[in-house]
Amino acid sequence: MRFNRMLLSTALVVVALVIQVSVLARLHLPGAVPDLVLLTVLGLAMVYGHVGGALIGFGAGLLADLVPPADHAAGRYALVLCVIGYLAGLAKPENGRLKSASGPMAVVVAAAIGTTLLYAGVGALVGDTAARHVGLVSLLVTAAVYDLLLAPFVVPGIMALARRAENDPLAEGGSGAKAADVSSGWLSSGTGLRIGGQRGGLRAKAVKARVARAGRIKGVKRL
Structure with missing residues (x-):
């Protein structure tokens, strides 16, 4: 006991x-x-x-x-x-x-x-x-x-x-700390995914901007 x-x-x-x-x-x-x-x-x-x-x-x-x-x-x-x-x-x-x-x-x-x-x-x-x-x-x-x-x-x-x-308060604190660690892990994972998604979105936007700019330049040369 x-x-x-x-x-x-x-x-x-x-x-x-x-x-x-x-x-x-x-x-x-x-x-x-x-x-x-x-x-x-x-x-x-x-x-x-x-x-x-x-x-x-x-x-x-x-x-x-x-x-x-x-x-x-x-x-x-x-x-x-x-x-x-x-x-x-x-x-x-x-x-x-x-x-x-x-x-x-x-x-x-x-x-x-x-x-x-x-x-x-x-x-x-x-x-x-x-x-x-x-x-x-x-x-x-x-x-x-x-x-x-x-x-x-x-x-x-x-x-x-x-x-x-x-x-037991100590047990509760330990479980709370563990839960906090798990939560922070989930949050960090989610943040990483979000950051990755944002980076991918920025790259896609940059590529589209370059393509549009190139199209404009080519169109000017054609004129």
């Missing part, structure tokens, strides 16, 4: 994690907690693609595993977000622009449900049965609803920031 991607992704994930731990987790909503980190990973993955989404998801999940009050094994959420980030990156638009909001909303709902199922499945493998006591169905429903309600305020802004960071 490029440096600007890493810097932006790290900043956004840290901010999302701080807000989630300090604000959203303290709302004591029924069922699941709105997953702002997941929405951040989804927004970045739909701009950077599946490889970038997997790397960002792993880093964000590992950071969430280590930040208090995490009560699960380290690496559990990193694995889940790595898979979700990879799959979300596959939904990246070909031209980088979204035609409608239905696609990202479907990705958010699928990611919320998939994250909850994967997290519960990995927990079952390591002996964590907390999801059974809370109720897996209620977690799935509330996670999908909360993330879907929060997504319009998060995902578009994340994607806009990611696209803006992709437009």
Whole structure:
């Protein structure tokens, strides 16, 4: 990943994690907690693609595993977000622009449900049965609803920031300079053609003037 991607992704994930731990987790909503980190990973993955989404998801999940009050094994959420980030990156638009909001909303709902199922499945493998006591169905429903309600305020802004960071000023300057060189090349070529055409026209005019002058002289001699 490029440096600007890493810097932006790290900043956004840290901010999302701080807000989630300090604000959203303290709302004591029924069922699941709105997953702002997941929405951040989804927004970045739909701009950077599946490889970038997997790397960002792993880093964000590992950071969430280590930040208090995490009560699960380290690496559990990193694995889940790595898979979700990879799959979300596959939904990246070909031209980088979204035609409608239905696609990202479907990705958010699928990611919320998939994250909850994967997290519960990995927990079952390591002996964590907390999801059974809370109720897996209620977690799935509330996670999908909360993330879907929060997504319009998060995902578009994340994607806009990611696209803006992709437009590197240095890269733009280089492409602009290259375009200017190409333009100047086209202009110089066109100017050369014009100069050549003007020279040819002047020569033709000179030849015509000489012929006319010769005709006049001959006509005078004939008279």
